[in-house]
Amino acid sequence: xxxxxxxYINIIIIYIIIILVPLTPVTQGTDDATxxxxxxxxxxxxxxxxxxxxxxxxxxxxxxxxxDIIFVYRGxxxxxxxxxxxxxxxxxxxxxxxxxxxxxxxxxxxQANNVKIMRFTIQKGKIGIxxxxxxxxxxxxxxxxxxxxxxGLLSSSQGIISSNIIKNNDFExxxxxxxxxxxxxxxxxxxxxxxxxxxxxxxxxxxxxxxxDHIYGIEATQSSNSNNLYHNNFYVNDQNAKDTCxxxxxxxxxxxxxxxxDYTGSDINxxxxxxxxxxxxxxxxxxxxxxxxxxxxxxxAPSNQNxxxxxxxxxxxxxxxxxxxxxxxxxxxxxxxDASDHSVIGSVYDIPxxxxxxxxxxxxxxxxxxxxxxxxxxxxxxxQSETWFFTVSGSTNTQPNPPTITGPSExxxxxxxxxxxxxxxxxxxxxxxxIDWGDGTQSGWLGPIVSGDSLTTTHTFMTKxxxxxxxxxxDTYGLESDWxxxxxxxxxxxxxxxxxxxxxxKFLFVFPLLRHLFSQxxxxx
Amino acid sequence: MKKVLIVLGICALVACMPMMxxxxxxxxxxxxxxxxxxxxxxxxxxxxxxEKNETGxxxxxxxxxxxxxxxxxxxTLDGLWETNDMSVSGVFSGYIIHRFFFGQYNVTGGNETxxxxxxxKVNQTSNEFRAISLVFTDEGHVARYALGTVQES
Numbered sequence: 001x002x003x004x005x006x007x008y009i010n011i012i013i014i015y016i017i018i019i020l021v022p023l024t025p026v027t028q029g030t031d032d033a034t035x036x037x038x039x040x041x042x043x044x045x046x047x048x049x050x051x052x053x054x055x056x057x058x059x060x061x062x063x064x065x066x067x068d069i070i071f072v073y074r075g076x077x078x079x080x081x082x083x084x085x086x087x088x089x090x091x092x093x094x095x096x097x098x099x100x101x102x103x104x105x106x107x108x109x110x111q112a113n114n115v116k117i118m119r120f121t122i123q124k125g126k127i128g129i130x131x132x133x134x135x136x137x138x139x140x141x142x143x144x145x146x147x148x149x150x151x152g153l154l155s156s157s158q159g160i161i162s163s164n165i166i167k168n169n170d171f172e173x174x175x176x177x178x179x180x181x182x183x184x185x186x187x188x189x190x191x192x193x194x195x196x197x198x199x200x201x202x203x204x205x206x207x208x209x210x211x212x213d214h215i216y217g218i219e220a221t222q223s224s225n226s227n228n229l230y231h232n233n234f235y236v237n238d239q240n241a242k243d244t245c246x247x248x249x250x251x252x253x254x255x256x257x258x259x260x261x262d263y264t265g266s267d268i269n270x271x272x273x274x275x276x277x278x279x280x281x282x283x284x285x286x287x288x289x290x291x292x293x294x295x296x297x298x299x300x301a302p303s304n305q306n307x308x309x310x311x312x313x314x315x316x317x318x319x320x321x322x323x324x325x326x327x328x329x330x331x332x333x334x335x336x337x338d339a340s341d342h343s344v345i346g347s348v349y350d351i352p353x354x355x356x357x358x359x360x361x362x363x364x365x366x367x368x369x370x371x372x373x374x375x376x377x378x379x380x381x382x383x384q385s386e387t388w389f390f391t392v393s394g395s396t397n398t399q400p401n402p403p404t405i406t407g408p409s410e411x412x413x414x415x416x417x418x419x420x421x422x423x424x425x426x427x428x429x430x431x432x433x434x435i436d437w438g439d440g441t442q443s444g445w446l447g448p449i450v451s452g453d454s455l456t457t458t459h460t461f462m463t464k465x466x467x468x469x470x471x472x473x474x475d476t477y478g479l480e481s482d483w484x485x486x487x488x489x490x491x492x493x494x495x496x497x498x499x500x501x502x503x504x505x506k507f508l509f510v511f512p513l514l515r516h517l518f519s520q521x522x523x524x525x
Numbered sequence: 526m527k528k529v530l531i532v533l534g535i536c537a538l539v540a541c542m543p544m545m546x547x548x549x550x551x552x553x554x555x556x557x558x559x560x561x562x563x564x565x566x567x568x569x570x571x572x573x574x575x576e577k578n579e580t581g582x583x584x585x586x587x588x589x590x591x592x593x594x595x596x597x598x599x600x601t602l603d604g605l606w607e608t609n610d611m612s613v614s615g616v617f618s619g620y621i622i623h624r625f626f627f628g629q630y631n632v633t634g635g636n637e638t639x640x641x642x643x644x645x646k647v648n649q650t651s652n653e654f655r656a657i658s659l660v661f662t663d664e665g666h667v668a669r670y671a672l673g674t675v676q677e678s
Contacts, residue, residue: 106581126582148582148672170655171670193646193655215561215624215644238561238624 047073047092057081057089057099072097072120074308080105080125084112091119093304094143095323101125107147110134117142119303127152128169131159139164141300150192153179153201162186163300165325173214176201184209186297186327195237198224198245207231207251208297210327214238219282220245231295233259233328242282249280249287257287259294267292298381299326302334302357302374306476307390314390316366319478320345321358322374322385329353330378336361339371339387358478364392398426400451400473403433405486413490416460421471423484425451429475435459438467438488445474461490561646562624563600563675567593570654572673574606585609588671590617598623606630617641626656639663647675 044060045053054060057077060070066086074096081099083089091097098121101107107125108117109132116138122128128144130152131137137159144150150169151161153176162185166173173189176182179201186208189195195211198204198220206229211217217237220227221244230251234240240260243249250257256273265274272293277286304323307314320336334357336345346359357374364370373387400423407419421433432447433455439462449455461467467488473481571589575582590604600621607614619628619641627642643658656671 109581130581132579148670152577152581154579170672171657193644193657215646 041067041069043069043071045071045073046077047075061085061087061089067114076100078102079107081108083108083110083115086112086114088116089118089120090116091121092308093323094119094121094141095304097121098123103148106130106152110137113137116140121145123147128166130154131156135159138162141303143167144169149173149175150189151175153177153182155179157181159183160185163327164188165190167191172197173211175199176204180204183207188212188327189214194219197221198227200224202226204228208295208327209233210235210329211240212236216240216242219243220247230255230257231291233294235261239281241280243280243285244282245285246283247285249278249285250289253289255289256291256295257289259291260287263290263292265290294328296330296378296380297327298383299324299330299332299353299376299378301383302376302385304356305374305385305388306358306478307388309386309388310390312391313393314364314370315477316362316364316392318361318364318370318390318392319358320361320372320374321356321478323356324351324353324376326353326376326378328378332357333377335375335377337373337375339373345372360478366392368392399479400425400429400431400475400481402482403471403473403484405469405471405484407486407488409487410489410491411461413461413463416458418456418458419469419486420454420456421473421484422452422454423473423481425473425475427475428452429477431473431475434472434474436470437461438469439463439465448476461488464490466490561649562597563592563594563621563647564649564677565594565597566677567591568675568677570602570604570673570675572654572671574669574671576667576669582670585669586613588617588673592621592675594621602626602628626658630660637662641669643669645671652676 044064046057046060047053057072057079058081061081061083064070064085064087069088069090072091074092076098078100080101097119099107101124103124103126105125106127107122108129111132111134113135115134117129119141121143123146125147127149128147128151129139132154134156135158139151139161141163143165145167148170150166150173155178157179158181160183164187166187167190169192171192172194173192174184174196177199180203182204184206188210191213193214194216195214196206196218200222201224204227206227209232211232212235214237217234217240218229219242224245225247227247229247229249240262254271260278263274263278265276267274272291274290274292277288278290279286302322302324306321307318324332324334326332331350331352333347333349334351335347336359338345345361348357348359351357369389369391371387371389374385375382403421403423405419405421408417411417423431425431428451430448431451432445434445435443437459443457446455446457467490469486469488470483472483569591573584574586574588575584586606586608588604588606590602592600592602594600602621603618605614605616613632615630615632617628617630619626624646625644629638629640631638640661641658643656645654645656647654652674654673654675658669659666660669
């Protein structure tokens, strides 16, 4: 009898497990696939050097199962992706893992629940990421630029769009249509016709975003009601907002509303909140608690690390670098830590947003694995990167050879000339180039490109003179070459009355006949 | 003789000067930004128009035409539209007020007419324009998107 009872209990337990397993992901909401211990999630790799890695992201998607992770190594992937299963797609670094089209289709089309897209640059598509009939998604830490539309949502719900840079998209930065209960936060949304265009979308929360340089910063239309919009910063939009519906444009007192660059009210009691409401054009909505200063959000997690994660052959004096960005474009202090004991390797201060911070970790031991991470601090908030690993090897890094600069050594002012830089690295590391044009202007670091390949760029000298162009190369560890040089003479070329030429040159656009004649003679390049 | 040559020279310069450039063009209104609207003068535009549906943007056809901005704020536009397969076409005309435009369209060979209203911007560096408009038909209204280039004449 007891044996029979145990048998029944076992059957019931097995039955419960069978029932619960398929239900778990549905009830887990936005949880990452890695947090489902009951599933045998696998990781598929795209790019990189692994023998079984995929070369196309879509091939990996097609061969993935629900809850799999697809990790994409740095590179430019010319693809249009279609995702119809519950997967996580992670790029190695957002700056150098690019999915790119030629405006023929949407770059990533998603029609599935529980999809996560993280750390990509997504560009030159009709829509950068288009979510249709999807829920519980996460779109984070991506750069979405130069598309017709940044992120489109149709009949989607309960997702997160955060910490993305959504810039230079033609029509809308984000366009939710018939979409509800999504959270749009801490994004930089810049330079589109409309920053966020809510259409028939309700109960969404939009907070902590920088919304800049649009015709309309945010527009809510077609029964887009009950949305909560607060702690956003509105800058240099033709019209910061337009709302023909009924929405909440603040988070009450003392949390406050939004920062509006065209708010003209005062703050007599100095509580940081304007004394009079900000009227939202288009209807009767008001931000009752407009912020007097811009709202601050933490810096983005430092990324684009060098050395790459799990890189081997790193020299004993390792140059560590990360790319840092802040949604409010604040300068940051960056501290590098040894992850084994959390001691400080070094700090750099006042690093501008959207730039690289680096330190040298010296006297490392050969054949040893090191781990490190960084913390960015914007004066108010911090954000920590992931922890990365590298292995020091016996080889030593050698500096690149000085670049050879080829191009015209003589020319005329205000004419654009092309120069080519070439050099090699003894370790065949990729190389970046820096050019000092000798006229007070510099190029900044260009590249990286493959060792031995040529980098072509142009420059215009504005006045006559003798200029010494200097260029140097830098390998992936930050070790710089000596300078390479080229002297350029920009002579005085006008032999006729200078004052007459100056007048003609200045007002040439009003003399088309003369312009035509002159363009055939001494104004020709 | 010398005076005659000077006078002739000045007359030649004045004769070379086109009338429309005698007035200065509208300058940059904000040092932080490029102006986003058409500036004073005449020009042409061409590009495509599209709808948005469940698959994303669907290019429906081409548009082209002319515009005339009497000032930096007000102007007119006239143009042609045709579908990708050129089976349906028509004309449209309207007015530009700063960053907005509105007008009327028709279908060649039919009685169908409608109205549109929208907003646009122009990238002054690349001469590219982008526009979103609502098109009102007998059955309701739909959103249409247009992008292309403008060329000052």
